[in-house]
Each structure stands twice: as structure tokens, then as C-alpha cells.
Amino acid sequence: KCLNEPEDMDSFQDEDGCPDPDNDNDGVLDAADKCGDKPETRNGFQDADGCPDEIPETLKKFTGAIQGINFKLNDATLVAGANVVLDKAVAVLKEFAEVRLEIQGHTDAQPILPGGKFADNLALSQARGETVRAYLVSKGVADDRVVAKGYGDDQPLESPVGLTGAKLNAVRAKNRRVEFKLIEASAAMPAAKP
Numbered sequence: 001k002c003l004n005e006p007e008d009m010d011s012f013q014d015e016d017g018c019p020d021p022d023n024d025n026d027g028v029l030d031a032a033d034k035c036g037d038k039p040e041t042r043n044g045f046q047d048a049d050g051c052p053d054e055i056p057e058t059l060k061k062f063t064g065a066i067q068g069i070n071f072k073l074n075d076a077t078l079v080a081g082a083n084v085v086l087d088k089a090v091a092v093l094k095e096f097a098e099v100r101l102e103i104q105g106h107t108d109a110q111p112i113l114p115g116g117k118f119a120d121n122l123a124l125s126q127a128r129g130e131t132v133r134a135y136l137v138s139k140g141v142a143d144d145r146v147v148a149k150g151y152g153d154d155q156p157l158e159s160p161v162g163l164t165g166a167k168l169n170a171v172r173a174k175n176r177r178v179e180f181k182l183i184e185a186s187a188a189m190p191a192a193k194p
Contacts (some may be wrong), residue, residue: 003107027167035154041136059096059099062088062180063179065177065178066089066180067085068085068175069132072082073113074113074130076117076124077131078132078135080139081136086132086139090140093145093146093189094141100144100182100183102128102143102148102180102181102182103148104149104176104178104179104180105127105148105151105178105179106125106151106178106179107161108153108160108171121153122152124152125150125151132148133146133147151164158171160172160175
């Protein structure tokens with residue numbers, strides 16, 4: 001079948017006559033794959049080792065919507081107390097030095113107040129993500145491990161349509177959030193600098 005390339009005789013599909021550089025088809029070549037017969041779990045945690053894994057509970061706690069990261073109204077300035085949550089995130093990121101993170105900024109659907117710093121909710125959410133990113137980097141997280149992305153009001157957790165009063169305010173507050181998402185490493189992506 002493969003006339004110019006000899007079979008690698010690695011006990012995986014040796015009968016086909018072709019070399020198999022990635023036996024488990026997980027994108028991690030066998031030479032670097034610590035678990036050559038079991039595919040990598042692409043979840044943002046140890047994606048380059050070629051082994052299936054689960055995200056540790058300590059790290060899981062800092063994925064998804066992160067409670068306590070709040071900002072001043074129509075602004076990207078953190079409110080008092082947000083640093084406590086962010087400092088815990090820094091400690092976790094330092095413990096798991098191979099992890100890369102997308103910091104997602106989300107807003108509610110209320111229009112931006114006239115005369116403010118930001119043209120729209122997308123710009124505000126991007127600035128909020130950048131504020132969180134800058135904080136993490138200032139505390140020692142390598143800047144190539146964290147990226148900020150604003151989503152504006154495009155991904156609400158709950159729809160405020162038809163709500164009024166306290167219920168409306170609660171849904172708006174829930175939709176204004178920062179989420180941490182682990183970035184899945186591709187086999188070609190270099191490891192993050194510790």
C-alpha cells in the first residue's frame with residue numbers, strides 16, 4: 001500500500017503496510033504521545049501529553065461564570081473585592097502552569113449610557129475582559145496564557161424578555177459576568193511558558 005514508506009511495526013495496524021504516526025488519531029504523534037493507544041481528551045488541561053484526563057476540581061472551580069468579578073456601572077473598573085476572587089484565580093493558574101485561558105466578558109442588554117467611555121456593550125465587554133487579563137498578568141500569569149474576548153450581550157444566560165422589577169434586575173445581573181474558558185491546545189500549539 002505505502003511503497004515509499006515502510007510499515008512501522010508498532011503492533012498497530014501492521015497488516016496494512018503503512019506507517020501509523022498517530023495510532024489513536026488524537027493529533028499527538030506517537031513519538032510524543034504518552035498514551036499511544038488511548039486518545040487525548042481535548043479539554044484545555046494537559047492536551048499535549050496524548051492521554052485522556054479530567055480537569056481537576058481545583059481548576060474546574062475557575063471555569064465558567066466566575067462569581068465576584070464585578071465592575072462599576074458602564075465601566076471596566078473592578079469594584080472593591082474583585083481582587084480577592086482574582087487572586088485565587090492567579091494561585092490556581094500558577095498551580096496549573098500549562099493551562100491557557102480565554103477571559104470572556106459579557107454584559108446585559110441595557111444600552112450604554114450616553115457620554116460614556118464605550119460605544120456599545122461589545123466594546124464594554126472587551127474592555128472588562130482586558131481588565132481581568134491585565135490583573136492576572138500583573139500578578140505573574142504569563143501573558144501568552146490568557147486572552148480576553150468580549151461578547152457583549154450576545155450570549156445571555158437567561159432572557160430578560162417579559163420580566164420586570166426584581167426578576168428583571170436579577171437576570172440582568174446574572175447576564176453581566178466574566179467567564180473563564182480553558183483553551184484547548186492543538187497538537188501544533190507550543191506549550192505555555194510557566
